Amino acid sequence: MIRVVLPAHLRTLAGVDGDVTLEVEGPATLRSVLDALEASYPVLRGTIRDHVTERRRPFVRFFACEEDLSHELPDTPLPAAVVSGAEPFLVVGAMAGG
Amino acid sequence: MSSVRLLVGTRKGAFVLTSDGNRERWAVNGPHFGGWEVYHLKGSTADPQRLYASQSTGWFGQLIQRSDDGGKTWAPAGNQFAYDGVPGTHQWYDGTPHPWEFKRVWHVEPSLTDPDTVYAGAEDAALFRSVDAGQTWQELPGLRGHRSGHAWAPGAGGLCLHTILLDPSDAKRIFVAISAAGAFRSDDAGETWRPINRGLKSEGIPDPDAEVGHCVHRIAMHPSRPGVLFMQKHWDVMRSDDAGESWHEVSGNLPTDFGFPIGVHAHEPETIYVVPIKSDSEHYPPEGKLRVFRSRTGGNDWEALTTGLPQRDCYVNVLRDAMALDTLDPCGVYFGTTGGQVYGSADAGDHWNPIVRDLPAVLSVEVQTLP
Numbered sequence: 001m002i003r004v005v006l007p008a009h010l011r012t013l014a015g016v017d018g019d020v021t022l023e024v025e026g027p028a029t030l031r032s033v034l035d036a037l038e039a040s041y042p043v044l045r046g047t048i049r050d051h052v053t054e055r056r057r058p059f060v061r062f063f064a065c066e067e068d069l070s071h072e073l074p075d076t077p078l079p080a081a082v083v084s085g086a087e088p089f090l091v092v093g094a095m096a097g098g
Numbered sequence: 099m100s101s102v103r104l105l106v107g108t109r110k111g112a113f114v115l116t117s118d119g120n121r122e123r124w125a126v127n128g129p130h131f132g133g134w135e136v137y138h139l140k141g142s143t144a145d146p147q148r149l150y151a152s153q154s155t156g157w158f159g160q161l162i163q164r165s166d167d168g169g170k171t172w173a174p175a176g177n178q179f180a181y182d183g184v185p186g187t188h189q190w191y192d193g194t195p196h197p198w199e200f201k202r203v204w205h206v207e208p209s210l211t212d213p214d215t216v217y218a219g220a221e222d223a224a225l226f227r228s229v230d231a232g233q234t235w236q237e238l239p240g241l242r243g244h245r246s247g248h249a250w251a252p253g254a255g256g257l258c259l260h261t262i263l264l265d266p267s268d269a270k271r272i273f274v275a276i277s278a279a280g281a282f283r284s285d286d287a288g289e290t291w292r293p294i295n296r297g298l299k300s301e302g303i304p305d306p307d308a309e310v311g312h313c314v315h316r317i318a319m320h321p322s323r324p325g326v327l328f329m330q331k332h333w334d335v336m337r338s339d340d341a342g343e344s345w346h347e348v349s350g351n352l353p354t355d356f357g358f359p360i361g362v363h364a365h366e367p368e369t370i371y372v373v374p375i376k377s378d379s380e381h382y383p384p385e386g387k388l389r390v391f392r393s394r395t396g397g398n399d400w401e402a403l404t405t406g407l408p409q410r411d412c413y414v415n416v417l418r419d420a421m422a423l424d425t426l427d428p429c430g431v432y433f434g435t436t437g438g439q440v441y442g443s444a445d446a447g448d449h450w451n452p453i454v455r456d457l458p459a460v461l462s463v464e465v466q467t468l469p
């Protein structure tokens with residue numbers, strides 16, 4: 001069970017309070033977690049990554065275990081603490097825009 | 099008794115303002131989509147309870163919201179705007195080719211007859227259409243694919259398609275305007291397009307009367323005379339009496355002919371409204387006086403409408419989609435400012451009152467006249 005923390009605007013959009021929990025089949029990677037997130041909440045498609053290229057939107061970041069995973073390749077395995085559910089995977093709206 | 103619903107898009111959400119036909123007391127509902135930019139929202143004339151809204155931020159991109167109850171509740175529709183085929187390039191600020199990239203929807207225009215059909219004007223400039231109430235969107239690629247498309251360049255606000263006019267007398271005729279490419283017309287429901295900029299003169303481009311490259315800010319028509327178009331250009335207020343085949347200037351005695359919105363009286367097709375702005379670098383009213391100008395002669399002869407509007411120390415702007423006119427009699431006129439005020443007149447502009455004073459910067463105002 002992977003815990004995902006969404007920024008406030010995306011929680012509102014998805015209609016959720018607090019963390020989102022996801023079951024991910026196979027290895028837990030950036031790609032597979034985001035695939036599972038979008039499958040559970042289709043309204044989030046296009047808000048975190050591009051519909052077609054799946055490239056991360058410029059002002060969205062991915063953090064976990066005090067590390068910035070934003071520039072990792074999509075199929076990079078997530079940290080064990082995220083996979084076990086001990087630590088959350090954070091989708092963050094970058095500090096930008098004043 | 100009739101009622102009026104104002105749809106206000108702002109930098110930080112949407113607001114729905116309602117009043118009875120007297121247009122004296124208003125209820126304010128919102129913000130909807132708080133924290134998001136709402137460039138535009140508009141209701142369907144075929145089903146006034148059906149509204150579409152364009153919601154975006156730099157963080158999370160574009161959403162389209164739809165309401166089926168006049169703005170009380172909303173639900174996200176489709177948000178995938180993919181350019182048709184291999185997008186190619188347009189001209190960048192430095193003259194180099196730049197790939198077309200979708201950024202946001204500036205304007206939503208519901209069909210005049212089908213509430214499930216709606217058009218979206220995008221940045222980078224493209225026209226999209228949905229025939230399933232906004233769930234899926236398809237580009238009408240003939241516009242961007244016009245032979246001049248590769249040479250279109252963005253204005254300061256981006257390469258945006260901001261104006262969509264549907265001809266009520268001819269279902270196949272569509273007018274659009276793009277900054278800074280100009281005005282275009284399709285006579286085959288959006289399949290093919292041609293520029294309609296003859297008569298425009300823009301001193302800021304190398305060839306002042308070029309076929310494309312003009313910074314058209316807004317076009318307006320009266321539904322009873324769709325062949326007569328009025329245009330607020332970057333500089334100059336223009337008029338066409340032949341559906342855009344040719345234009346002539348009608349700025350007349352305006353204190354400045356720079357501005358953004360232009361509108362037409364609901365019952366007097368020769369009565370038009372503009373809000374003059376000092377210049378393209380000074381985006382505020384001349385002399386700090388917020389004045390709407392009205393011409394009852396289709397241009398050239400303009401009168402200042404000032405009663406109820408601030409006449410000193412006012413330095414707000416009124417953006418291109420931020421003026422609307424209802425169809426009551428007398429005709430109501432409304433506009434919003436970058437200072438967050440929405441002003442309304444229930445007597446065709448003779449007297450004004452602030453409906454709200456402290457919204458986020460207003461990006462758009464639309465009005466629905468309801469039975």
